[in-house]
Amino acid sequence: MTHRKALPGIWRRFPERYRLEGNKCKNCGEHFFPPRIICPNCRRDGKLEGHEMSKEGEIYSYTIIRSAPVGFEDQTPYVLAIIELKEGTKVTAQITDVDPEEMEIGMEVEEVLRKISEDGKKGKINYGYKFVPKS
Amino acid sequence: MSDILGYGAYIPKNRIKIRKIAKVWGKNPELIEQKLGLEEKAVPDQDEDTITIATQAARNAVKHADINPQKIGAIYTGSESHPYAVKPTSATVGEAIGATPEMTAADYEFACKAGTAGMQNCMALVESGKIDYGMAIGADTAQSKPGGALEYAAAAGGAAYIIGEKDGIAEIEDTYSFTTDTPDFWRRKEQPYPEHGGRFTGKPAYFRHVINATKGLLKKTNQELENFDHIVFHQPNTKFPTKAAKKLGIPKEKIEKGLIVRKVGNTYSGATLLGLASVLDDAEPGEKILVTSFGSGAGSDSFSIKVKKHANNPRPVKKFVERKKYVNYGEYTKLARKLKR
Numbered sequence: 147m148t149h150r151k152a153l154p155g156i157w158r159r160f161p162e163r164y165r166l167e168g169n170k171c172k173n174c175g176e177h178f179f180p181p182r183i184i185c186p187n188c189r190r191d192g193k194l195e196g197h198e199m200s201k202e203g204e205i206y207s208y209t210i211i212r213s214a215p216v217g218f219e220d221q222t223p224y225v226l227a228i229i230e231l232k233e234g235t236k237v238t239a240q241i242t243d244v245d246p247e248e249m250e251i252g253m254e255v256e257e258v259l260r261k262i263s264e265d266g267k268k269g270k271i272n273y274g275y276k277f278v279p280k281s
Numbered sequence: 282m283s284d285i286l287g288y289g290a291y292i293p294k295n296r297i298k299i300r301k302i303a304k305v306w307g308k309n310p311e312l313i314e315q316k317l318g319l320e321e322k323a324v325p326d327q328d329e330d331t332i333t334i335a336t337q338a339a340r341n342a343v344k345h346a347d348i349n350p351q352k353i354g355a356i357y358t359g360s361e362s363h364p365y366a367v368k369p370t371s372a373t374v375g376e377a378i379g380a381t382p383e384m385t386a387a388d389y390e391f392a393c394k395a396g397t398a399g400m401q402n403c404m405a406l407v408e409s410g411k412i413d414y415g416m417a418i419g420a421d422t423a424q425s426k427p428g429g430a431l432e433y434a435a436a437a438g439g440a441a442y443i444i445g446e447k448d449g450i451a452e453i454e455d456t457y458s459f460t461t462d463t464p465d466f467w468r469r470k471e472q473p474y475p476e477h478g479g480r481f482t483g484k485p486a487y488f489r490h491v492i493n494a495t496k497g498l499l500k501k502t503n504q505e506l507e508n509f510d511h512i513v514f515h516q517p518n519t520k521f522p523t524k525a526a527k528k529l530g531i532p533k534e535k536i537e538k539g540l541i542v543r544k545v546g547n548t549y550s551g552a553t554l555l556g557l558a559s560v561l562d563d564a565e566p567g568e569k570i571l572v573t574s575f576g577s578g579a580g581s582d583s584f585s586i587k588v589k590k591h592a593n594n595p596r597p598v599k600k601f602v603e604r605k606k607y608v609n610y611g612e613y614t615k616l617a618r619k620l621k622r
């Protein structure tokens with residue numbers, strides 16, 4: 147039962163996956179997502195605190211997936227993008243509710259909670275962040 | 282008494298035309314459209330379900346109410362399509378809006394009226410001083426057998442309401458319920474699609490409960506129908522609420538603002554709450570709204586609501602109704618996982 151083994155690790159990341167919870171260094175002001183354990187700029191002088199990232203940003207780069215990994219075959223073609231959030235932090239996520247042809251660099255997007263995957267018919271359903279064109 | 286501090290809607294982007302469904306099954310498209318008063322229905326994308334719909338509605342409600350989500354003491358999500366048989370939708374919603382861990386939560390099920398049942402529970406907890414704010418959600422991705430009568434209407438969508446003691450945009454003055462055991466619609470455990478009682482879903486089920494709950498509320502609060510500017514009834518199609526209004530002598534104009542089913546379909550637990558949201562979007566202070574839900578099995582919850590302020594909701598229902606992308610029947614069966622393989 148591999149999925150059971152993975153449960154604690156997945157569960158610990160719920161704040162990150164459900165609410166875009168990253169962190170911020172009080173010393174230098176930089177934001178991190180996913181959250182870091184130490185600030186790479188300040189090292190031991192860094193003071194990290196939890197920070198819920200802004201749910202908006204713009205497309206920094208993207209790619210269209212036409213040949214998907216196992217579990218994602220039914221979704222092709224879909225868009226995977228790097229999003230630059232308002233804080234300047236970059237996040238990689240799937241773009242949903244969009245036709246791949248509509249995609250462009252600089253497009254404004256906002257975060258939504260969506261189903262990411264399912265562990266088979268009996269296993270758990272995994273939810274997490276995706277982005278949609280800003281409405 | 283309780284106030285509505287804010288509300289949020291959510292309707293998936295995908296739509297299918299009712300006439301396309303009728304055509305596939307060899308029915309007369311115009312006749313079906315006309316009989317039910319339905320043009321198109323909202324269907325979820327493959328990464329959407331009741332949890333994601335409830336969460337988006339809940340987030341929109343928190344933004345609208347502009348409250349600290351940590352002060353939400355209870356979340357109740359009503360649905361007949363909770364993704365898990367056992368594992369609460371409401372807990373995931375609570376986590377996603379940042380309301381956990383100091384809160385109570387439970388999922389409700391009463392066909393299409395479980396959302397308004399949640400609203401009553403929030404009112405009770407708020408009015409007794411047990412919690413500061415409560416959140417009631419009605420959301421569904423309604424299931425229907427391919428080729429069955431329910432397939433023309435079964436849609437997806439939801440709405441969330443934040444209830445507090447005071448300083449809201451509207452006051453919920455009172456509520457009244459009417460419940461009986463009526464076998465008009467059901468789904469047995471582990472069955473993918475619900476069954477319904479055909480014509481039996483009308484008179485002894487929908488009309489009896491909607492009309493009795495509405496009349497009961499009027500009697501309890503010592504009001505007349507004329508006191509209300511808008512009436513919202515559960516809307517499985519356009520035909521039923523229109524007929525119920527006619528039976529009660531309500532002029533058509535009073536139900537129009539809250540009747541969105543023609544463009545989105547029957548969003549089940551979301552239907553009455555989305556109808557109310559549509560009215561609140563443009564309501565004027567001082568206006569009065571009567572809301573009556575209906576859930577098969579069967580029961581109705583009726584509410585008397587008085588508008589206190591303009592809602593100024595940045596994401597009105599209209600925005601979701603107009604945001605759409607059409608899919609054909611083939612794409613729809615894939616998205617709704619009706620294909621066996």
Ligand SMILES: [Zn+2]
Pocket residue numbers: 171172173174175176185186187188189192193
């Ligand atoms: Zn730093």
